[in-house]
Amino acid sequence: MEDFFEKLSMFTNFIWPLLLLAGAYLVGSIIEKKHFQSIRKREDGLHGIPVVSFDTMPEDWRVSSSDMVTGSIVISLDYFKRVIAGLRGLIGGRIKTYEPLLERARREALLRMTESAREQGYDAIFNVRLETSRLANAGRDGKGTAGVEMLAFGTAVKLASRIG
Amino acid sequence: MKFIAKKPREGINVSDEHPLVEAGTLIVGLTAIFIVIALALIFIIEVALYFVSTEAEAELFSDWIPDDLVTVSPADERLEQTQLLIDRLVMHWADTPYEFRVEIDDSDVANAMALPGGLIIVTQGLLDQVESENELAFVLGHELGHFRNRDHLRALGRGLVLSIFFAVITGNDVAGLGINATDIALRGFSREQETKADAFGLAIVHSEYGHVNQAARLFERWDAADENSLAIITYLSTHPQPGDRVERLRAIAERDGWRTEGPTTSLGWKGR
Numbered sequence: 001m002e003d004f005f006e007k008l009s010m011f012t013n014f015i016w017p018l019l020l021l022a023g024a025y026l027v028g029s030i031i032e033k034k035h036f037q038s039i040r041k042r043e044d045g046l047h048g049i050p051v052v053s054f055d056t057m058p059e060d061w062r063v064s065s066s067d068m069v070t071g072s073i074v075i076s077l078d079y080f081k082r083v084i085a086g087l088r089g090l091i092g093g094r095i096k097t098y099e100p101l102l103e104r105a106r107r108e109a110l111l112r113m114t115e116s117a118r119e120q121g122y123d124a125i126f127n128v129r130l131e132t133s134r135l136a137n138a139g140r141d142g143k144g145t146a147g148v149e150m151l152a153f154g155t156a157v158k159l160a161s162r163i164g
Numbered sequence: 165m166k167f168i169a170k171k172p173r174e175g176i177n178v179s180d181e182h183p184l185v186e187a188g189t190l191i192v193g194l195t196a197i198f199i200v201i202a203l204a205l206i207f208i209i210e211v212a213l214y215f216v217s218t219e220a221e222a223e224l225f226s227d228w229i230p231d232d233l234v235t236v237s238p239a240d241e242r243l244e245q246t247q248l249l250i251d252r253l254v255m256h257w258a259d260t261p262y263e264f265r266v267e268i269d270d271s272d273v274a275n276a277m278a279l280p281g282g283l284i285i286v287t288q289g290l291l292d293q294v295e296s297e298n299e300l301a302f303v304l305g306h307e308l309g310h311f312r313n314r315d316h317l318r319a320l321g322r323g324l325v326l327s328i329f330f331a332v333i334t335g336n337d338v339a340g341l342g343i344n345a346t347d348i349a350l351r352g353f354s355r356e357q358e359t360k361a362d363a364f365g366l367a368i369v370h371s372e373y374g375h376v377n378q379a380a381r382l383f384e385r386w387d388a389a390d391e392n393s394l395a396i397i398t399y400l401s402t403h404p405q406p407g408d409r410v411e412r413l414r415a416i417a418e419r420d421g422w423r424t425e426g427p428t429t430s431l432g433w434k435g436r
Protein backbone atom coordinates (compact mmCIF):
# COMPACT_ATOMS: atom_id res chain seq x y z
CA MET A 1 0.00 0.00 0.00
CA GLU A 2 2.90 2.34 0.64
CA ASP A 3 4.04 1.07 -2.71
CA PHE A 4 0.85 2.27 -4.22
CA PHE A 5 1.36 5.77 -2.84
CA GLU A 6 4.94 5.91 -4.04
CA LYS A 7 3.89 4.75 -7.47
CA LEU A 8 1.09 7.27 -7.57
CA SER A 9 3.33 10.21 -6.72
CA MET A 10 5.99 8.88 -9.08
CA PHE A 11 3.36 8.81 -11.79
CA THR A 12 2.00 12.29 -11.23
CA ASN A 13 5.45 13.81 -10.77
CA PHE A 14 7.45 12.23 -13.54
CA ILE A 15 5.67 9.81 -15.79
CA TRP A 16 2.60 11.88 -16.63
CA PRO A 17 4.51 14.98 -17.81
CA LEU A 18 6.83 12.72 -19.81
CA LEU A 19 3.87 10.97 -21.45
CA LEU A 20 2.36 14.32 -22.25
CA LEU A 21 5.64 15.51 -23.70
CA ALA A 22 6.10 12.35 -25.79
CA GLY A 23 2.52 12.51 -27.02
CA ALA A 24 2.83 16.17 -27.95
CA TYR A 25 6.09 15.45 -29.75
CA LEU A 26 4.69 12.54 -31.77
CA VAL A 27 1.47 14.24 -32.79
CA GLY A 28 3.21 17.61 -33.31
CA SER A 29 5.90 16.20 -35.56
CA ILE A 30 3.40 14.24 -37.66
CA ILE A 31 1.33 17.40 -38.15
CA GLU A 32 4.45 19.39 -38.98
CA LYS A 33 5.64 16.84 -41.53
CA LYS A 34 2.23 16.69 -43.22
CA HIS A 35 2.03 20.47 -43.30
CA PHE A 36 5.42 20.83 -44.96
CA GLN A 37 4.43 18.19 -47.53
CA SER A 38 1.25 20.08 -48.31
CA ILE A 39 3.12 23.40 -48.52
CA ARG A 40 5.70 22.02 -50.97
CA LYS A 41 3.03 20.42 -53.15
CA ARG A 42 0.98 23.60 -53.36
CA GLU A 43 4.07 25.73 -53.97
CA ASP A 44 4.84 23.53 -56.95
CA GLY A 45 1.30 24.10 -58.23
CA LEU A 46 1.58 27.89 -57.99
CA HIS A 47 4.98 27.96 -59.57
CA GLY A 48 5.24 30.83 -62.05
CA ILE A 49 3.15 33.58 -60.46
CA PRO A 50 5.50 36.44 -59.60
CA VAL A 51 5.28 37.38 -55.93
CA VAL A 52 7.65 40.25 -55.25
CA SER A 53 8.28 42.72 -52.49
CA PHE A 54 8.95 45.82 -54.63
CA ASP A 55 6.87 48.67 -53.30
CA THR A 56 6.38 50.15 -56.78
CA MET A 57 5.25 48.15 -59.73
CA PRO A 58 7.97 47.23 -62.22
CA GLU A 59 7.73 49.72 -65.10
CA ASP A 60 7.25 47.18 -67.83
CA TRP A 61 4.07 45.72 -66.31
CA ARG A 62 0.96 46.89 -68.15
CA VAL A 63 -1.94 46.45 -65.76
CA SER A 64 -5.65 46.19 -66.45
CA SER A 65 -6.90 45.81 -62.87
CA SER A 66 -5.59 45.46 -59.33
CA ASP A 67 -6.72 44.66 -55.82
CA MET A 68 -5.27 43.92 -52.42
CA VAL A 69 -4.94 40.22 -51.59
CA THR A 70 -4.28 38.77 -48.17
CA GLY A 71 -3.45 35.40 -46.73
CA SER A 72 -3.30 34.69 -43.06
CA ILE A 73 -2.75 31.73 -40.78
CA VAL A 74 -3.04 31.31 -37.04
CA ILE A 75 -0.81 28.54 -35.81
CA SER A 76 -0.30 27.16 -32.32
CA LEU A 77 2.68 25.76 -30.46
CA ASP A 78 2.53 22.23 -29.17
CA TYR A 79 3.40 21.34 -25.58
CA PHE A 80 6.73 19.84 -26.60
CA LYS A 81 7.86 22.98 -28.43
CA ARG A 82 6.67 25.11 -25.57
CA VAL A 83 8.57 23.13 -22.93
CA ILE A 84 11.77 23.01 -24.95
CA ALA A 85 11.52 26.73 -25.69
CA GLY A 86 10.98 27.33 -21.97
CA LEU A 87 14.19 25.47 -21.18
CA ARG A 88 15.97 27.37 -23.95
CA GLY A 89 14.73 30.58 -22.36
CA LEU A 90 16.84 29.84 -19.31
CA ILE A 91 20.13 29.94 -21.15
CA GLY A 92 19.37 31.69 -24.44
CA GLY A 93 20.20 30.75 -28.01
CA ARG A 94 18.28 29.72 -31.11
CA ILE A 95 14.84 28.37 -30.30
CA LYS A 96 15.20 25.67 -32.88
CA THR A 97 11.80 24.14 -32.17
CA TYR A 98 10.04 27.40 -33.07
CA GLU A 99 11.87 27.95 -36.36
CA PRO A 100 9.99 25.35 -38.42
CA LEU A 101 6.73 26.56 -36.91
CA LEU A 102 7.27 30.11 -38.12
CA GLU A 103 8.62 28.88 -41.44
CA ARG A 104 5.39 26.95 -41.94
CA ALA A 105 3.38 30.03 -40.99
CA ARG A 106 5.23 32.30 -43.44
CA ARG A 107 5.00 29.93 -46.38
CA GLU A 108 1.38 29.04 -45.66
CA ALA A 109 0.38 32.71 -45.45
CA LEU A 110 2.14 33.50 -48.74
CA LEU A 111 0.51 30.45 -50.32
CA ARG A 112 -2.96 31.45 -49.21
CA MET A 113 -2.40 34.96 -50.51
CA THR A 114 -1.15 33.68 -53.85
CA GLU A 115 -3.92 31.11 -54.15
CA SER A 116 -6.49 33.82 -53.51
CA ALA A 117 -4.91 36.02 -56.21
CA ARG A 118 -4.97 33.20 -58.71
CA GLU A 119 -8.58 32.31 -57.93
CA GLN A 120 -9.53 35.90 -58.75
CA GLY A 121 -7.63 35.73 -61.99
CA TYR A 122 -4.65 37.91 -61.10
CA ASP A 123 -1.27 37.25 -62.63
CA ALA A 124 1.22 38.77 -60.21
CA ILE A 125 1.55 40.31 -56.75
CA PHE A 126 3.88 43.13 -55.78
CA ASN A 127 4.54 45.08 -52.58
CA VAL A 128 4.18 41.89 -50.57
CA ARG A 129 4.53 42.31 -46.80
CA LEU A 130 4.48 39.88 -43.89
CA GLU A 131 3.28 40.69 -40.43
CA THR A 132 3.28 38.61 -37.27
CA SER A 133 1.37 39.03 -34.08
CA ARG A 134 1.28 36.92 -30.97
CA LEU A 135 -2.07 35.74 -29.70
CA ALA A 136 -2.01 36.00 -25.93
CA ASN A 137 -3.49 33.21 -23.91
CA ALA A 138 -6.53 34.22 -21.87
CA GLY A 139 -5.22 32.25 -18.89
CA ARG A 140 -2.18 33.18 -16.82
CA ASP A 141 -2.90 36.94 -17.19
CA GLY A 142 -2.13 36.87 -20.90
CA LYS A 143 1.43 35.81 -20.21
CA GLY A 144 1.10 32.58 -22.14
CA THR A 145 1.07 32.35 -25.91
CA ALA A 146 -1.89 30.72 -27.60
CA GLY A 147 -0.29 30.98 -31.00
CA VAL A 148 0.92 33.37 -33.67
CA GLU A 149 -0.82 34.92 -36.59
CA MET A 150 1.14 35.39 -39.78
CA LEU A 151 -0.44 37.77 -42.26
CA ALA A 152 0.79 38.18 -45.83
CA PHE A 153 -0.64 40.91 -48.02
CA GLY A 154 0.19 42.59 -51.30
CA THR A 155 -1.18 44.24 -54.40
CA ALA A 156 -2.37 41.73 -56.96
CA VAL A 157 -2.52 42.86 -60.57
CA LYS A 158 -3.99 41.57 -63.81
CA LEU A 159 -1.46 42.09 -66.57
CA ALA A 160 -2.74 43.40 -69.90
CA SER A 161 0.48 42.43 -71.54
CA ARG A 162 3.20 40.69 -69.76
CA ILE A 163 6.55 41.85 -70.95
CA GLY A 164 9.67 39.97 -69.98
CA MET B 165 13.19 42.62 -66.37
CA LYS B 166 12.92 38.90 -66.54
CA PHE B 167 11.02 37.10 -63.79
CA ILE B 168 12.25 33.62 -63.16
CA ALA B 169 10.09 31.71 -60.73
CA LYS B 170 12.04 29.86 -58.06
CA LYS B 171 10.85 27.62 -55.33
CA PRO B 172 11.57 28.75 -51.78
CA ARG B 173 14.92 27.47 -50.59
CA GLU B 174 14.76 25.04 -47.73
CA GLY B 175 17.02 24.85 -44.75
CA ILE B 176 17.84 28.53 -44.35
CA ASN B 177 15.41 29.47 -41.65
CA VAL B 178 15.01 26.07 -40.11
CA SER B 179 17.70 24.22 -38.23
CA ASP B 180 18.66 20.76 -39.45
CA GLU B 181 19.12 19.56 -35.90
CA HIS B 182 16.58 16.96 -34.82
CA PRO B 183 14.25 18.41 -32.17
CA LEU B 184 14.91 15.46 -29.87
CA VAL B 185 18.64 16.18 -29.97
CA GLU B 186 17.98 19.72 -28.85
CA ALA B 187 15.55 18.52 -26.18
CA GLY B 188 18.08 15.98 -24.90
CA THR B 189 20.94 18.45 -24.80
CA LEU B 190 18.85 21.03 -22.98
CA ILE B 191 17.39 18.62 -20.44
CA VAL B 192 20.69 16.90 -19.61
CA GLY B 193 22.64 20.16 -19.53
CA LEU B 194 20.16 22.06 -17.40
CA THR B 195 19.71 19.14 -15.02
CA ALA B 196 23.46 19.03 -14.51
CA ILE B 197 23.57 22.79 -13.91
CA PHE B 198 20.67 22.56 -11.49
CA ILE B 199 22.23 19.72 -9.51
CA VAL B 200 25.44 21.70 -9.15
CA ILE B 201 23.54 24.82 -8.03
CA ALA B 202 21.36 22.81 -5.65
CA LEU B 203 24.39 21.14 -4.06
CA ALA B 204 26.09 24.52 -3.71
CA LEU B 205 22.96 25.97 -2.08
CA ILE B 206 22.61 23.03 0.30
CA PHE B 207 26.23 23.59 1.27
CA ILE B 208 25.54 27.30 1.80
CA ILE B 209 22.51 26.42 3.95
CA GLU B 210 24.70 24.17 6.10
CA VAL B 211 27.27 26.96 6.45
CA ALA B 212 24.55 29.46 7.32
CA LEU B 213 23.11 27.06 9.92
CA TYR B 214 26.53 26.90 11.49
CA PHE B 215 26.64 30.69 11.86
CA VAL B 216 23.00 31.46 12.69
CA SER B 217 22.53 30.48 16.30
CA THR B 218 19.35 28.80 17.44
CA GLU B 219 18.72 31.82 19.68
CA ALA B 220 18.89 34.15 16.68
CA GLU B 221 16.48 31.91 14.77
CA ALA B 222 14.04 31.73 17.70
CA GLU B 223 14.14 35.52 17.95
CA LEU B 224 13.81 36.15 14.22
CA PHE B 225 10.81 33.87 13.70
CA SER B 226 9.18 34.35 17.10
CA ASP B 227 5.86 35.65 15.68
CA TRP B 228 5.97 34.06 12.29
CA ILE B 229 3.34 31.72 10.88
CA PRO B 230 3.10 30.42 7.30
CA ASP B 231 1.13 32.48 4.79
CA ASP B 232 -1.42 29.83 3.95
CA LEU B 233 -2.11 28.33 7.36
CA VAL B 234 -5.80 28.00 8.25
CA THR B 235 -6.09 27.47 11.97
CA VAL B 236 -8.99 26.32 14.09
CA SER B 237 -10.67 28.78 16.42
CA PRO B 238 -8.32 30.10 19.14
CA ALA B 239 -10.98 29.08 21.67
CA ASP B 240 -10.72 25.40 20.69
CA GLU B 241 -9.96 23.41 23.86
CA ARG B 242 -7.57 21.11 21.98
CA LEU B 243 -5.31 24.07 21.28
CA GLU B 244 -4.80 24.87 24.94
CA GLN B 245 -4.39 21.24 25.95
CA THR B 246 -1.87 20.51 23.20
CA GLN B 247 0.09 23.61 24.16
CA LEU B 248 0.08 22.47 27.81
CA LEU B 249 1.31 19.03 26.76
CA ILE B 250 4.15 20.57 24.76
CA ASP B 251 5.11 22.79 27.68
CA ARG B 252 5.30 19.70 29.90
CA LEU B 253 7.37 17.76 27.39
CA VAL B 254 9.78 20.63 26.82
CA MET B 255 10.68 20.61 30.52
CA HIS B 256 12.71 17.49 29.73
CA TRP B 257 14.77 19.42 27.20
CA ALA B 258 16.56 21.62 29.68
CA ASP B 259 18.54 24.01 27.51
CA THR B 260 16.02 24.62 24.75
CA PRO B 261 16.34 28.10 23.24
CA TYR B 262 12.80 28.01 21.81
CA GLU B 263 9.50 29.05 23.21
CA PHE B 264 7.36 26.47 21.54
CA ARG B 265 4.01 27.53 20.10
CA VAL B 266 1.39 25.19 18.76
CA GLU B 267 -1.16 25.86 16.07
CA ILE B 268 -3.88 23.47 14.91
CA ASP B 269 -4.31 23.33 11.18
CA ASP B 270 -7.92 23.03 10.02
CA SER B 271 -7.07 20.14 7.68
CA ASP B 272 -8.59 16.68 8.13
CA VAL B 273 -5.43 15.08 6.81
CA ALA B 274 -3.16 13.83 9.60
CA ASN B 275 0.15 15.66 9.79
CA ALA B 276 2.55 17.33 12.16
CA MET B 277 5.40 19.66 11.31
CA ALA B 278 8.21 21.67 12.82
CA LEU B 279 8.63 25.24 11.57
CA PRO B 280 11.17 27.97 12.31
CA GLY B 281 10.94 29.84 15.58
CA GLY B 282 9.60 26.89 17.58
CA LEU B 283 6.25 26.68 15.80
CA ILE B 284 4.68 23.23 15.84
CA ILE B 285 1.69 22.64 13.62
CA VAL B 286 -0.57 19.65 14.12
CA THR B 287 -3.63 19.05 12.02
CA GLN B 288 -7.13 18.30 13.23
CA GLY B 289 -6.83 15.06 11.30
CA LEU B 290 -3.95 13.98 13.52
CA LEU B 291 -5.80 14.91 16.69
CA ASP B 292 -8.70 12.75 15.46
CA GLN B 293 -6.36 9.80 14.98
CA VAL B 294 -4.56 9.82 18.33
CA GLU B 295 -6.37 7.96 21.08
CA SER B 296 -4.27 8.75 24.13
CA GLU B 297 -2.03 11.51 25.39
CA ASN B 298 0.94 9.15 25.18
CA GLU B 299 0.47 8.78 21.43
CA LEU B 300 0.24 12.51 20.91
CA ALA B 301 3.23 13.08 23.20
CA PHE B 302 5.40 10.90 21.01
CA VAL B 303 4.33 12.68 17.81
CA LEU B 304 5.10 16.03 19.45
CA GLY B 305 8.37 14.72 20.92
CA HIS B 306 9.39 13.60 17.45
CA GLU B 307 8.83 17.13 16.11
CA LEU B 308 10.85 18.50 19.06
CA GLY B 309 13.61 16.17 17.91
CA HIS B 310 13.57 17.90 14.50
CA PHE B 311 14.03 21.24 16.27
CA ARG B 312 16.93 19.90 18.27
CA ASN B 313 18.70 18.69 15.14
CA ARG B 314 17.65 21.84 13.25
CA ASP B 315 16.13 19.73 10.50
CA HIS B 316 13.29 22.22 10.11
CA LEU B 317 15.70 24.92 8.91
CA ARG B 318 17.32 22.57 6.44
CA ALA B 319 13.89 21.65 5.13
CA LEU B 320 12.97 25.30 4.82
CA GLY B 321 16.19 26.17 3.00
CA ARG B 322 15.87 23.27 0.59
CA GLY B 323 12.22 24.06 0.04
CA LEU B 324 13.05 27.63 -0.87
CA VAL B 325 15.69 26.43 -3.31
CA LEU B 326 13.17 24.08 -4.92
CA SER B 327 10.40 26.66 -5.17
CA ILE B 328 12.79 29.19 -6.72
CA PHE B 329 13.86 26.59 -9.22
CA PHE B 330 10.30 25.69 -10.20
CA ALA B 331 9.37 29.35 -10.37
CA VAL B 332 12.22 29.91 -12.82
CA ILE B 333 11.21 26.89 -14.90
CA THR B 334 7.55 27.82 -15.04
CA GLY B 335 8.23 31.54 -15.51
CA ASN B 336 6.49 32.62 -12.31
CA ASP B 337 7.53 35.64 -10.30
CA VAL B 338 10.41 34.60 -8.05
CA ALA B 339 10.15 37.68 -5.84
CA GLY B 340 6.55 36.89 -4.90
CA LEU B 341 7.28 33.53 -3.34
CA GLY B 342 5.92 33.06 0.15
CA ILE B 343 6.67 30.26 2.54
CA ASN B 344 3.68 27.95 2.49
CA ALA B 345 2.85 25.35 5.08
CA THR B 346 1.64 23.02 2.36
CA ASP B 347 5.04 23.23 0.68
CA ILE B 348 6.79 22.41 3.88
CA ALA B 349 4.36 19.66 4.80
CA LEU B 350 5.07 17.88 1.55
CA ARG B 351 8.77 17.91 2.13
CA GLY B 352 10.19 14.91 3.92
CA PHE B 353 13.29 14.55 5.97
CA SER B 354 15.97 11.98 5.40
CA ARG B 355 15.76 8.58 7.05
CA GLU B 356 18.63 9.50 9.32
CA GLN B 357 16.96 12.73 10.45
CA GLU B 358 13.75 10.82 11.15
CA THR B 359 15.54 8.14 13.15
CA LYS B 360 17.25 10.76 15.31
CA ALA B 361 13.99 12.62 15.84
CA ASP B 362 12.26 9.36 16.83
CA ALA B 363 14.97 8.56 19.38
CA PHE B 364 14.67 12.04 20.88
CA GLY B 365 10.88 11.87 20.91
CA LEU B 366 10.88 8.50 22.68
CA ALA B 367 13.39 9.72 25.26
CA ILE B 368 11.15 12.69 26.03
CA VAL B 369 8.10 10.43 26.36
CA HIS B 370 10.07 8.19 28.71
CA SER B 371 11.16 11.13 30.86
CA GLU B 372 7.59 12.41 31.05
CA TYR B 373 5.74 9.20 31.86
CA GLY B 374 8.49 6.94 33.19
CA HIS B 375 7.58 4.34 30.56
CA VAL B 376 7.07 4.18 26.80
CA ASN B 377 3.83 2.20 26.76
CA GLN B 378 1.47 3.32 23.95
CA ALA B 379 4.01 5.74 22.49
CA ALA B 380 4.04 3.89 19.20
CA ARG B 381 0.42 2.74 19.42
CA LEU B 382 -0.70 5.16 16.71
CA PHE B 383 1.76 3.64 14.25
CA GLU B 384 0.84 0.11 15.24
CA ARG B 385 -2.76 0.92 14.35
CA TRP B 386 -1.73 2.49 11.07
CA ASP B 387 0.48 -0.46 10.27
CA ALA B 388 -2.35 -2.91 10.98
CA ALA B 389 -4.81 -0.98 8.83
CA ASP B 390 -5.29 -2.73 5.50
CA GLU B 391 -5.11 0.36 3.40
CA ASN B 392 -3.59 3.75 3.95
CA SER B 393 -6.54 6.03 3.94
CA LEU B 394 -6.29 9.49 2.48
CA ALA B 395 -6.41 10.86 6.01
CA ILE B 396 -2.97 9.54 6.92
CA ILE B 397 -1.24 9.29 3.58
CA THR B 398 0.29 12.76 3.86
CA TYR B 399 1.85 12.03 7.22
CA LEU B 400 3.26 8.81 5.83
CA SER B 401 4.67 10.53 2.77
CA THR B 402 6.89 12.70 4.96
CA HIS B 403 7.54 10.26 7.78
CA PRO B 404 8.87 6.70 7.95
CA GLN B 405 6.61 3.75 7.31
CA PRO B 406 4.73 2.85 10.53
CA GLY B 407 5.90 -0.78 10.63
CA ASP B 408 9.60 0.15 10.48
CA ARG B 409 9.02 2.78 13.05
CA VAL B 410 7.33 0.52 15.58
CA GLU B 411 10.23 -1.93 15.24
CA ARG B 412 12.82 0.77 15.73
CA LEU B 413 11.12 2.27 18.76
CA ARG B 414 10.86 -1.18 20.34
CA ALA B 415 14.59 -1.69 19.75
CA ILE B 416 15.45 1.65 21.37
CA ALA B 417 13.30 0.89 24.43
CA GLU B 418 14.91 -2.52 24.78
CA ARG B 419 18.43 -1.15 24.41
CA ASP B 420 17.92 1.50 27.06
CA GLY B 421 15.95 -0.79 29.34
CA TRP B 422 12.86 1.40 29.36
CA ARG B 423 9.63 0.05 30.75
CA THR B 424 7.08 -0.79 28.09
CA GLU B 425 4.25 -1.23 30.56
CA GLY B 426 2.58 1.58 32.41
CA PRO B 427 -0.62 3.55 32.77
CA THR B 428 -1.79 5.60 29.83
CA THR B 429 -3.22 9.07 30.12
CA SER B 430 -6.38 9.91 28.24
CA LEU B 431 -6.90 13.06 26.27
CA GLY B 432 -9.12 15.69 27.81
CA TRP B 433 -11.26 16.16 24.73
CA LYS B 434 -11.75 12.46 23.99
CA GLY B 435 -14.10 9.89 25.45
CA ARG B 436 -16.62 12.19 26.95
Ligand SMILES: [Zn+2]
Pocket residue numbers: 306310353358361402403
Ligand atom coordinates in the same frame (compact mmCIF):
# COMPACT_ATOMS: atom_id res chain seq x y z
ZN1 LIG C 1 9.79 13.72 11.20
